[in-house]
Every structure is written in structure tokens, then in C-alpha cells.
Amino acid sequence: MTDESREQPAAPAEQGEAAAVAAGGMAAPAAEAACSPGEGAPRGPDSAIGSAATGGTPGGPAPAPAGTEDAAEEEHSIYHVVPGRVYVAVLAALLVLTAVTVGVAQIDFGAFNIVVALLIAGTKASIVALYFMHLRWSNRFNAIVFVSGLLFLAIFLAFTMIDTETRSWVAPEFDQRPLVRQGAG
Amino acid sequence: MSAPVAQTTGTAAVAEAAAEHHQGHHPALQHHFENLEQQADAATLAMWLFLVTEILLFGGLFVGFAIYQTWYPELWHAAHKKLDPVLGTVNTVVLLVSSFTVAYAIRMAQLGKQRATSWLLGATIALAGVFLVVKYFEYSHKIHEGLLPGAAFSHAELAAQFSNAHVFFSFYFLMTGLHGLHVLAGMIVLGGLLWKNARGAYSPEYFTPLEMGGLYWHLVDIIWIFLFPLFYLIK
Numbered sequence: 001m002t003d004e005s006r007e008q009p010a011a012p013a014e015q016g017e018a019a020a021v022a023a024g025g026m027a028a029p030a031a032e033a034a035c036s037p038g039e040g041a042p043r044g045p046d047s048a049i050g051s052a053a054t055g056g057t058p059g060g061p062a063p064a065p066a067g068t069e070d071a072a073e074e075e076h077s078i079y080h081v082v083p084g085r086v087y088v089a090v091l092a093a094l095l096v097l098t099a100v101t102v103g104v105a106q107i108d109f110g111a112f113n114i115v116v117a118l119l120i121a122g123t124k125a126s127i128v129a130l131y132f133m134h135l136r137w138s139n140r141f142n143a144i145v146f147v148s149g150l151l152f153l154a155i156f157l158a159f160t161m162i163d164t165e166t167r168s169w170v171a172p173e174f175d176q177r178p179l180v181r182q183g184a185g
Numbered sequence: 186m187s188a189p190v191a192q193t194t195g196t197a198a199v200a201e202a203a204a205e206h207h208q209g210h211h212p213a214l215q216h217h218f219e220n221l222e223q224q225a226d227a228a229t230l231a232m233w234l235f236l237v238t239e240i241l242l243f244g245g246l247f248v249g250f251a252i253y254q255t256w257y258p259e260l261w262h263a264a265h266k267k268l269d270p271v272l273g274t275v276n277t278v279v280l281l282v283s284s285f286t287v288a289y290a291i292r293m294a295q296l297g298k299q300r301a302t303s304w305l306l307g308a309t310i311a312l313a314g315v316f317l318v319v320k321y322f323e324y325s326h327k328i329h330e331g332l333l334p335g336a337a338f339s340h341a342e343l344a345a346q347f348s349n350a351h352v353f354f355s356f357y358f359l360m361t362g363l364h365g366l367h368v369l370a371g372m373i374v375l376g377g378l379l380w381k382n383a384r385g386a387y388s389p390e391y392f393t394p395l396e397m398g399g400l401y402w403h404l405v406d407i408i409w410i411f412l413f414p415l416f417y418l419i420k
Contacts, residue, residue, distance in 0.1 A: 078225045078396050079389075081295045082288075091285040098277050102270070105418035117414035125407045132288045133403045134396075139226055142233045149237030153244040157251060164252050 080137040090131045097124050213391040225393045232397045236404050239367075243408055246360050250415065253352055262420055263346060264353035267332055269323065273417035276319050277409065283312035284406040287375070287399045294392040299382060302395070306379040309402065313372045320365055327354070334358050360412060367405045374398050 101120040109116060130136045135143050211221055218224035254261045290305035331339030338344065338351035378398045381387070387395055 077222050078229060078393065079222065079295070082292060084289070084292065087285060087288050087292065091281065094281045094284075095278065098274065098281065101414055101418065102274055105270075105414070105420070108420065114415075114419050117418055118411075121411050121414055124410045128284060128403050128407050128410070132284050132406075133400055138229060142230055145230065145233045145237060149240045153240060153247075156241075156244060157248050160248050161251060161255070165255060 078134070078138075080134070082131070082134070082137070086131060090127055093127060094124055097127075211390055213393075221391060225396070228393050228397060229400075232400050236400065239404055239408075243360070243363070246356070246363070247411070247415075250356050250360065253356065254419075257347075257349065257352070260347045260350060261353060263343060264332075264350055265416060265419060267327075267330070267340075267343070268357070268417050269326075270417045272319055272323055273413050276316050277413045279312050279316045279319070280406045280409050283309045283316070284403050286312065287402050291392065291395050291399050294382070294387050294395050295389055297389045299385065299387070302387070303379055303383050306375055306382060310372050310375050310379065313368050313375070316368055317365060317372075320361065324358075327357075357416060361416070364405070364408055364412060367408070371398075371402050371405050374401060 097120055101117055104116050104120070105113065107113075129146065135146065213224075214221055215224060218227065286305045286309045290302045290309065293299075293301040293305060327333065331337075331341075332343075332354050333339070333351070334355035335351050338354060340350065343350040375398055378395055382395070
């Protein structure tokens with residue numbers, strides 16, 4: 001393979017990246033920016049990791065790393081290795097939240113029971129998505145796709161409930177539910 | 186590239202050219218990708234798009250559940266007491282631990298520890314099996330009591346109180362059943378990954394299928410994280 005043939009397919013890839021960035025309105029992740037072609041440097045996963053570790057762009061979208069975390073924290077690819085203690089801590093948090101949701105369900109908050117239960121479930125799901133599913137270290141576009149899905153589900157739920165819960169406001173006869181009402185026993 | 190060679194020469198020359206070409210890169214790299222990292226990025230994006238379709242598939246059922254729960258709160262309260270919260274909690278813990286084991290299996294693959302990856306994948310499949318066994322006992326109990334969807338419903342106590350108690354169990358069997366099918370599919374996917382991992386298919390340079398299988402398994406876990414409180418805990 002000549003240098004020319006290596007460079008050629010890189011150009012559309014870079015355009016694709018630019019389009020994705022423009023669509024998402026996000027700055028390019030540090031790893032992508034650092035490994036963009038044009039310098040004639042050898043390319044591959046290894047070189048991308050190396051340059052991401054040393055050449056992270058300042059002001060990039062990476063979450064502010066805690067003091068103990070090293071520069072590899074800013075790397076945005078599936079090659080990012082999450083420390084084992086992080087996974088252990090995540091599992092512990094999920095188990096504690098499970099115990100909390102079971103415990104809280106024993107207390108009667110009336111209509112707020114479902115709100116509390118869904119808030120805890122949402123927290124657990126977010127932890128799974130961010131750490132086990134690596135969204136925290138993944139390309140931001142994946143998070144945009146995921147959150148868009150949730151957004152459309154929210155629209156689906158909200159507009160359906162606006163219909164089903166307000167029919168009697170329009171006319172009482174619309175309050176007829178499709179099933180026979182509960183009998184008195 | 187080998188394309189011009191392929192057009193003009195015989196199969197032997199093509200094979201030779203291909204063999205020469207493949208020496209230049211990782212065997213898992215598809216030719217339409219620039220490098221393994223770009224290939225993994227594309228696979229990850231596609232996987233997330235698929236997961237969104239899964240969310241919308243279950244989302245329709247969750248919306249239906251929300252409508253009927255707000256329409257018939259007394260029924261929902263009475264019917265949910267027929268589910269066993271202890272078994273529900275056990276299954277929640279089982280799935281959370283299985284998410285941990287699959288995440289750690291991928292970590293071990295990243296570090297090149299092939300045997301550890303195999304053991305952790307095996308543990309994940311075993312935990313999925315435990316989940317389905319618990320579900321089997323729950324289902325048997327419901328079927329025995331006549332807590333079934335539609336016309337099959339024959340639970341005397343609930344039928345005396347409510348004329349539509351079967352609706353709760355339609356949702357219960359449909360949603361947990363669809364989730365159970367996903368667990369079964371996950372076991373098959375993880376089994377395939379275990380088989381290929383044992384044959385040395387994955388390495389720190391290439392483990393994309395493991396990561397994709399993991400993403401799918403975590404989504405199955407996330408869906409259960411919502412099913413569990415809605416069915417077993419809500420009063």
C-alpha cells in the first residue's frame with residue numbers, strides 16, 4: 001500500500017465525522033481530533049490511543065476528570081479500559097438502590113410512590129448506561145441517539161396521557177372506559 | 186488496493202493478491218473501514234440505533250401499562266399483590282450482577298485475558314439461566330392460580346372483586362414474557378461470544394462483538410430495572 005492509497009479513503013471519513021459533528025452540534029471528541037489525517041503519521045488504533053493520551057484538545061467535551069484519573073480518561077473509543085474498582089462501585093451502587101426502592105415501596109406516599117420508584121429506576125438505568133454501557137467514554141453521538149430515543153418515548157407517553165386523562169374535560173360521555181368498571185364485589 | 190488485479194486475473198492470482206493484502210492489517214478489519222477504531226465506532230453507533238428500536242418496542246407496552254394503571258388504580262393495586270416481591274427482587278439482583286460480569290468480561294478481553302473473559306461470560310449465561318428458572322416458577326404459580334390473561338383468567342377472589350382483573354395479567358405476561366424472550370436471546374448471543382472467545386477470536390485490538398453483546402445485555406437489564414418496580418412494588 002502506498003501513502004497515496006492510505007490517504008485517499010481518509011478524506012470522506014473526515015467529512016463524515018464533520019457532518020456528524022455538525023448534526024449533533026458537538027465539538028469533535030479529543031481522540032477523533034487527534035487522529036485526523038494529513039500529517040503522514042502512521043495510523044491505527046495504537047497511534048490513535050497514543051495521540052489521544054498526549055494531545056487532548058483543551059476545552060473538549062470530555063467530562064472534567066477527577067484528580068486521580070489520568071489522561072486516558074479523555075479517550076473516546078471502545079478501547080478505553082475502565083478500572084475494575086469503578087465496575088465494583090457501580091454494582092454496589094445498583095444493589096444499594098435496589099434495596100432503597102424495595103424499602104421505600106413499604107412506605108405509603110400515596111401517588112408519590114410511583115414517582116419515587118421511577119426516579120430510582122431512572123437513576124439505576126442512567127448508571128448502567130453511563131458506566132456499564134460506556135456512554136460516558138463513548139462518542140457523544142451515541143448518547144445523542146440514545147437520548148433522542150428516550151425523548152420520543154416521552155412524547156409518546158405524554159401526548160397519550162394528555163388524551164386519555166382529559167377526555168372527561170371535553171365531554172363526560174368520552175370518559176367511558178373500554179372495560180367494564182370495577183364491581184363493588 | 187487489490188480491485189484492479191481482481192478484475193483482470195484468474196482466481197489463483199486473486200487469492201494471492203488477497204493474501205498479500207491481508208498481511209497489511211488486522212484480519213478482523215473490513216476493507217471499507219479505515220482502521221479498527223473507525224470500524225468499532227460504526228458498530229457502536231449502529232448498536233445504539235438498534236437499542237433505540239428496542240426501547241420503542243417496549244415503550245409501547247409501557248405506555249399501555251400507564252394508561253390502564255391510571256384508569257384502574259384499585260385493580261392494579263389488588264392484582265400486584267398476587268406477584269411475589271421476593272422473587273422479583275432476587276431476579277433484579279441476578280440481572281444486575283450479570284451486567285457486572287459481562288462488563289468485566291469485556292474488560293478482561295481488553296487486557297488480553299482470554300480465559301477470564303470466558304469464565305465471566307459463562308457466569309453471565311448462568312445468571313441469565315437463574316433468572317429464567319425463577320421466572321419459570323413464578324409463571325407456574327400464576328398459571329396454577331388461574332392468574333392469566335383474557336378468557337383464561339380464573340382466579341375466583343379477584344374475579345369477585347373486579348370484572349377486568351385479567352387485564353393486569355395480560356400486561357404482566359406480555360411485558361415480562363417479551364423481556365424473558367430477550368433474556369433467552371441474550372443467552373444465545375453470549376453463548377456464541379463465549380464459543381468464539383474460547384477459540385481465540387478476540388484480542389485487545391479486536392473485541393467489538395463482545396462490546397455489542399454487552400450493550401444488548403445491559404439494555405435487557407435496564408428494561409427489567411423499570412419492569413421490577415412497576416409490577417412488583419407499585420401500590
